[in-house]
Amino acid sequence: MQNEPNECLDLWSREHYKSTIITFALTIQDILSNPEITVGLFSHTRPMAKAFLKQIKNEFENNGLLKELYSDVLYSDPKRQSPQWSDDGGLIVKRKGNPKESTIEAWGVVDGQPTSKHFELLVYDDVISRENVGNIEQIQNTTEAVKLSLNLGKKGGKRRMIGTRYAMGDTYNTFIEEKIFKPRVYAATEDGKPDGKPVFLSQEELAKKRRDLGIYLFGSQMLQNPTADSSQGFDVENLRYYEQIKPDDFNLYLIIDPATAKKKDNDYSVFTLIGLGADNNYYLVYALRDRLNLKERTKKLFELKKRFPNIKDIGYEEYGMLSDIDHIKEIQEYENYRFEIKKIHGNLHKNDRIKKLVPPMETHRFFVPNNLYYVDNDDKQQDFIKQLKDELRTFPHSSHDDILDNMSRIMHVQESKESLLCWKPEFPEIARNVAPDSDEEDFSVFDKYQ
Secondary structure, eight states, X not given: OOSSOSSEEEEEOTTSOHIIIIIIIIHHHHHHXXXXXXXXXXXXXXXXXXXXXXXXXXXXXXXXXXXXXXXXXXOSSHHHHSSOEETTTEEOOSOSOOOSSOSEEEEESSSOOOSSOOEEEEEEEOOOOGGGOSSHHHHHHHHHHHHHHGGGEXXXXXXXXXXXXXXXXXXXXHHHHTTSSEEEEEOSBTTSSTTSOBSSSOHHHHHHHHHHHOHHHIIIIITSOTTSOOTTSOOXXXXXXXXXXXXXXXXXXXXXXXXXXXXXXXXXXXXXXEEEOTTSOEEEEEEEEEOOOHHHHHHHHHHHHHHOTTEEEEEEEHHHHHHHHHHHHHHHHHHTOOOOOEEEOOSSOHHHHHHTTHHHHHTTOEEEESOOEEEOTTSOEEEHHHHHHHHHHHTTSOSOOHHHHHHHHHHHHHHHHHHHHTTOTTOHHHHHHOOTTOSOOOOHHHHHHO
16 A cells, blocks of 8 residues: 555455555554645545544544654644544644645535535545445446545545445446546455455355355455356357348337336336347347337337338337326327237246346347447437446346346247247137147137237
């Protein structure tokens, strides 16, 4: 830390003393070495930051040897002698200057950042937590808040960040990709693998962590690798790409998974148009993910039906269909343009449903364009393929999995047709047309599903 104390993002395993060494000890050393310094200590919320400040405050109050050795910096009775000594106002040590900032202050990045203050040193510790990586909006809000707080530094000032990973696409990931901080990563094992040799904890302690946290949290918290558990997920490299296709060459299936309300914190509505080819491959022909209200969803549905008249089936997620179908029928009557919509349902858990996409992708049977651009409701250009890859990389712990959930429905469509050919009793139209104990077989039902 003393060789390179600043401009780094230190991602260390839990219980490996990163806060003790960096936020606590190194900050104290900085103040003792330069009592004119001003330090802004930031966490996700202010109470979290004040907990770190309180530890430093207690050390300055109760460490008699430290006060004796650094009597030119520390007050013997700071509560009485210091011009400012509180969790809210910060701590002021003996100094010659009179800046408006205390020697060290504690603030939150998302609740009540200070105004008109600029610190020579910005220290960030735990600016993200498990509670604020639940969806992409929470992550984006935190990332924007931290970036905004960077303006609270001084020209020529320094900064350092300490944390632990929670999700693949979290704020720390953004800062690494954008090279805002230099990453310095220390996993709990020497090779960063779950079964590797422990660096600091005993083998028994690490094994207990793995049992208690579970595979994913162990990968994130102890190995600093949210994708350490990749056995259940996807490999983006398995996607295959096409340059040009003719949609008329495929059986096209339009799959719609609507969000029920146009709210910022709600899931997206997702439309995918997938073609099943004679080569037994899947082709993503068209797609979008956007926050659409009922009228906007219906308008997009009609646009796609008219644009791709050879759509074989339109599948609508069951619960979304309940809220949308009356309006869709009303527009069909008004425009004198009618088509059937089929309800898509299923008893599988969502993650289990999504995993059905793994086999066709692993066998390189899922083809997508290199890019698939669209303009969302905020007039921003989006690339659906980039969004798809983000979900593939982070599954089964994605902030959003709307795209994968939608695309997995194509497996339901295919399985339904296979079930018809297998005379499954859950399809009453089969039972009516074919009597299992009859010598005659009525194949007319197949014409309906040809």
